[in-house]
Amino acid sequence: MPLLVAAATGVAFLLVPFLALAQRAPWSDLPSLLRDPIVSDALRLSVVSATLATLVACAVGIPLAWVLARSDLPGRSVVRAMVTLPMVLPPVVGGAALLFAFGRRGLVGGPLYDGTGFLLPFSIWGVVAANTFVALPFLVLTVESGLRAADPRFEDAAATLGASRWTILRRVTLPNVMPSLVAGAVLCWARALGEFGATVTFAGNLQGRTQTMPLAVFLALESDREAAIALSLVLIAVSLVVLVPLRDRWWGR
């Protein structure tokens, strides 16, 4: 019984804020609020940048997870600790670190700007970079644990049939860890969608260019509460639309 009470308290703690938000929502003004270009700009930017960040994270994160799970390279545990770091670091610190690395006078960003004129901060690519930085660990760790649980001898079997590394990854390894891969990509996407600290620090807050939904919500809270609530409801709706079907498919029993 005390267990049930504790569990119910936990659920209530998670649910009550959403109910409070819904209770304060200006339902009748919602359609007009959502037609504001600030909302559509922010929503489009958030979805596009979170999706791009997830694609980048898959492109580098799956090979990284494979190396962590399968290879016997020295220093793997150090690499794993470094991969985990953005998960525990305050995102603002990550954004500042990104600025010193890829900013106009940054370690990499300086020479890059002098050479090509390309600048990461204050562009959508800055948003993608900030999103990827904080969301990549979710993908890597989820896929790595999936790979660790999968029997590596299927890869041996494929190799004896003459399959190249790439063929083995594409046709044997990834299909075997597909549930982890999907779960990792969804977590990664959801984390990127909600990213605030690193984005505002590194990419700035320019409407239509770097102002994502969480940034727009934060700004609206200062000036227009009703707009902030409307934006929050949209963010919640988008998250639910993505998470609920996947949850049933991959995480349900």
Added chain:
Amino acid sequence: MVGSLMLAADLDVTIGPLHLDAALRVDDGEVVALLGPNGAGKTTALRTIAGLLALDGGCIVLDGRVLDEPSSRTFVPTAQRHVGFVFQDHLLFPRMTALDNVAFGLRAQGTGRAESATAAHAWLERLGLAAVAGTKPDALSGGQAQRVALARALATEPRLLLLDEPLAALDASTRVQVRTELRRHLATFGGARLLVTHDPVDALVLADRLVIIEDGRIAQQGLPAHVTAHPASRYVAELVGINLLHGDASGERTVRLASGAELTVADPLPGATVAVAIRPQALALHRHRPDGSPRNAWEGVVSDIEADRDRVRVTLSGPVPVTAEVTAAAVADLELVPGAAVWVSVKAVDLTTYLD
């Protein structure tokens, strides 16, 4: 005939407590069984030959091509060795149908989709699996899965086929049937075959030559009949000291040997020409004709007695030539000496039969 030599492997590798140090040769068209208990290094040997594990020393040469030789820093990756591998628990790709599993190797090596599917279908048909072509592995029976795994390994037409305990994961009744089929399929497949097993019956039925391995070293090797008749050590005797008799079915449960003697077995015979395996420990020796007339009893003559500590191997001639293993006390009781006559009996359930 140097040209007919297929695999010459001088294996030297250490994994944990196991130090494998064994020289293996498998000729073209030959089936060699690597026999030994779990942990003796059999699977390790196969993994080095397949390139799933690198040697510490020695070398592996297949068809004159060096695959692994640490001293010359040669190591050919698994995918380029053209060595087929049948795993103990079949390891069929779980998300592919039987047909896609068999076609996988051809597809991976660049054969077109349609051509691979046609070839894979032909292999499935050859192994009597056409009906399960569209079935996923988890819906196949153990015996079917193991045959699909064999088809998958054979589809790339490897020069050397490695089989790691191919029958160990099967239940007892399936095992006898799959063993018989495997023997037939191995006979039709060209190239060299190296089979690992801990079961002497598997080894005796399937192999042309036995290699007995103990703690990473070769204890004895030779033709099955020679090794079973003349085990070089107690270890080999315990492992393969098994009586193997050949005969024809003369009834549903009766086998007639060449001498005319008949043995009664517990289960219906699998075919017209059969082999019967009897463990030496299952044979009982008596001074007089045993009471209660067990169906399998005959009078033999002691031709040899070989003692090892408290166990004694008694070789018997007569209508059913066998070796029995009894205690030293029994030998004294029965006053067994070479030339002495003795009654031998064995229960029908202690006879294992399979197609010869």
